Amino acid sequence: MPELPEAETIRRQLEPEVQGETIRRVRVLIPRIARAHPSPRALSRLVTGRRIARAGRRGKAVLLFLNSEKPSTLIIRLGMTGLVRVTPPDEPLDKHTAAVFDLSDGRQIRFMDQRQFGGVSARPGHDVDAMPEFKGYGPEPLSDEFTPDYLERAFARRSAQLEPVLMDQKVIAGIGKIYADEICFRAGLRPTRRANGLTGPMRRRLWQATREVLTEAIEHRGSTANDDNYRDVYGMPGEFQNRLFVYQRTGQPCRVCGTPIKRTPMRGGRGMHWCPKCQK
Numbered sequence: 001m002p003e004l005p006e007a008e009t010i011r012r013q014l015e016p017e018v019q020g021e022t023i024r025r026v027r028v029l030i031p032r033i034a035r036a037h038p039s040p041r042a043l044s045r046l047v048t049g050r051r052i053a054r055a056g057r058r059g060k061a062v063l064l065f066l067n068s069e070k071p072s073t074l075i076i077r078l079g080m081t082g083l084v085r086v087t088p089p090d091e092p093l094d095k096h097t098a099a100v101f102d103l104s105d106g107r108q109i110r111f112m113d114q115r116q117f118g119g120v121s122a123r124p125g126h127d128v129d130a131m132p133e134f135k136g137y138g139p140e141p142l143s144d145e146f147t148p149d150y151l152e153r154a155f156a157r158r159s160a161q162l163e164p165v166l167m168d169q170k171v172i173a174g175i176g177k178i179y180a181d182e183i184c185f186r187a188g189l190r191p192t193r194r195a196n197g198l199t200g201p202m203r204r205r206l207w208q209a210t211r212e213v214l215t216e217a218i219e220h221r222g223s224t225a226n227d228d229n230y231r232d233v234y235g236m237p238g239e240f241q242n243r244l245f246v247y248q249r250t251g252q253p254c255r256v257c258g259t260p261i262k263r264t265p266m267r268g269g270r271g272m273h274w275c276p277k278c279q280k
C-alpha cells in the first residue's frame with residue numbers, strides 16, 4: 001500500500017512529465033473516485049483549463065498545483081491500490097481506470113484504482129494545510145518541523161502502542177504499515193511499547209530512524225511488497241521491498257541476528273512485525 005516514499009516517487013517522476021501542460025478535460029470513469037465533490041462536474045470545474053505549475057506531496061497524497069486566474073490544487077490520494085500513469089491518448093484503458101486528465105500536448109494523466117479506496121479531488125488555492133483532506137495532519141517527517149522535541153510533545157499524551165501512533169497521520173504525515181515496522185526495527189524499539197513511555201534517547205533514535213528509512217526508501221523508488229500492486233509512473237515496481245528487515249517477514253530469520261521475526265496482531269486484522277532480540 002502506497003505510503004510517503006511511494007507517493008514521493010510518483011511526485012518526482014510526474015513533475016517533469018507534466019509541468020507546464022494545461023489540463024484540457026477531465027473524465028471520471030468511476031464516480032466513487034470523486035466522492036469528495038457533490039458531482040464529478042464540480043471536480044472538473046476546478047481543474048479544467050488550468051496549467052500545471054508543479055507537483056507536490058502531503059503525507060501519502062500526490063498534489064498538482066494548478067495556475068490560472070483562479071489557482072487550484074488537484075489532490076490524488078492513492079489509497080490502497082492507486083496508480084498514476086502518463087500515457088499517449090490511444091493506449092488502451094486499463095479496466096481499473098478511474099479518472100483521465102487530457103493534457104494540452106495530447107497525452108493523458110490516468111488514475112487507476114482497483115480497490116477504490118483512493119480518490120481525486122480539487123480545492124481552490126494552494127494552501128494545502130487549509131484543505132479538508134489534510135485537516136489536523138502532523139508534520140512531514142522529512143521537513144525541519146519534525147524534530148526530537150516535536151516527538152516529545154506529540155507522544156506526551158499518547159499511551160497507545162508506538163506503531164499505531166507512528167501511523168496516525170495527525171502525529172506524523174505519510175507513514176503506514178511498511179515503514180512503521182521498519183522504523184521501529186531501525187530504532188531498536190518494540191512496536192508494542194507505549195509511545196509516551198519512550199525516553200529522550202529512544203525518541204532521538206526513532207527520529208533518526210524515521211528520516212533514514214524514508215530517505216532510503218525514496219532512493220529505491222518505494223516498496224512493492226507481497227500482495228501489493230504499487231508501480232511507479234513508468235509501471236516499474238519499487239526496489240525497497242528487497243531491503244525490508246521485518247515487514248511481512250514473519251518466521252523468517254532476522255537479517256541482523258537470525259532470530260525468527262515475530263508478528264503481533266494489531267487492530268484491523270493487521271500485524272506488527274519485529275525482532276524479539278534486536279528490538280527492546
Ligand SMILES: [Zn+2]
Nearest residue numbers: 254257275278
Ligand atoms: Zn534481530
